[in-house]
Amino acid sequence: xxxxxxxxxxxxxxxxxxxxxxxxxxxxxxxxxxxxxxxxxxxxxxxxxxxxxxxxxxxxxxxxxxxxxxxxxxxxxxxxxxxxxxxxxxxxxxxxxxxxxxxxxxxxxxxxxxxxxxxxxxxxxxxxxxxxxxxxxxxx
Amino acid sequence: xxxxxxxxxxxxxxxxxxxxxxxxxxxxxxxxxxxxxxxxxxxxxxxxxxxxxxxxxxxxxxxxxxxxxxxxxxxxxxxxxxxxxxxxxxxxxxxxxxxxxxxxxxxxxxxxxxxxxxxxxxxxxxxxxxxxxxxxxxxxxxxxxxxxxxxxxxxxxxxxxxxxxxxxxxxxxxxxxxxxxxxxxxxxxxxxxxxxxxxxxxxxxxxxxxxxxxxxxxxxxxxxxxxxx
Numbered sequence: 424x425x426x427x428x429x430x431x432x433x434x435x436x437x438x439x440x441x442x443x444x445x446x447x448x449x450x451x452x453x454x455x456x457x458x459x460x461x462x463x464x465x466x467x468x469x470x471x472x473x474x475x476x477x478x479x480x481x482x483x484x485x486x487x488x489x490x491x492x493x494x495x496x497x498x499x500x501x502x503x504x505x506x507x508x509x510x511x512x513x514x515x516x517x518x519x520x521x522x523x524x525x526x527x528x529x530x531x532x533x534x535x536x537x538x539x540x541x542x543x544x545x546x547x548x549x550x551x552x553x554x555x556x557x558x559x560x561x562x563x
Numbered sequence: 564x565x566x567x568x569x570x571x572x573x574x575x576x577x578x579x580x581x582x583x584x585x586x587x588x589x590x591x592x593x594x595x596x597x598x599x600x601x602x603x604x605x606x607x608x609x610x611x612x613x614x615x616x617x618x619x620x621x622x623x624x625x626x627x628x629x630x631x632x633x634x635x636x637x638x639x640x641x642x643x644x645x646x647x648x649x650x651x652x653x654x655x656x657x658x659x660x661x662x663x664x665x666x667x668x669x670x671x672x673x674x675x676x677x678x679x680x681x682x683x684x685x686x687x688x689x690x691x692x693x694x695x696x697x698x699x700x701x702x703x704x705x706x707x708x709x710x711x712x713x714x715x716x717x718x719x720x721x722x723x724x725x726x727x728x729x730x731x732x733x734x735x736x737x738x739x740x741x742x743x744x745x746x747x748x749x750x751x752x753x754x755x756x757x758x759x760x761x762x763x764x765x766x767x768x769x770x771x772x773x774x775x776x777x778x779x780x781x782x783x784x785x786x787x788x789x790x791x792x
Contacts, residue, residue: 486737505697522699524734524758530742530749531772532757535696545769555741559734 476500478543479550482511485526485557489515495551500540504533511556526555570732570751572603575665575672578752579606585774591767598718605718606663606752612764614655656681661765663756664717671731672752674759675716675723688713691724691763699762711763726759734758750774
């Protein structure tokens, strides 16, 4: 479970600053090859080897958060949750005082530096990653 | 009242216990401390961060933070479980403590935290602000005194920084309502901490996400999920 081992397994070396080492994944389930030969995406037929490959994300609104007209997006694996949050905020034209949260499993907010590729590998199914999002005045 | 159902003190202690169970499984370092009369208590974790960005390897730490072997005065860590690949001087290391308590007045969990150098000097508020994740900085800076305040720890009586709890139920209830449609046992401590923690440098490993929906002996959740530790 050493972090060095995980970063070798899961991150494309060119885009991985130290801050983006993903959370623990059991070594038995992660592919042993280095990222340049890439983990096979669960349930898809795309050729391996392209670490810039995009994954499909389905965005679902929670509560009275505005629903995005386009819900399905192809996102680069290395995009972080923070990047996705910024994107959705701009898309929904949220103001600075509004916070947006993104969830996996409808209940857990991954940390902002988490890469969507990792989330896809852990929580994706049927070729896509379902993420719920919710806006709020989170603080104060 | 709906909020009582979600965030009563008994469920607080129950979900903290579940949270800690998973933490122990992955070596994430959370533990429960009871108050002197044992009527209540809190969950806490200490971790160490190298300020200048030196990389360390450490088992079970949250991915976002660079850390090294935590040395608690009272605890001898099992040394063979950890690897320190680099060393650094004491001045560059910051000790963060996070405490999760229950607020009776707001009826929600509250995150208390403090940070100090190894020689005991506490971090200034300015350093705390600098540590707030980019994602949250803009919003927090809009009303800093509404968000991070300094208060006395209700049990320890020492000054801690606090993420103000008055909006917690507002942002947490929609999420819980939604997730409990599919899983009545969602651990709200996990949900809540995953949302507020990153704002102050506390990141939860992804395996909590799966554990939170696998409570009380359920077989591994959905079949599409990869087993996380």
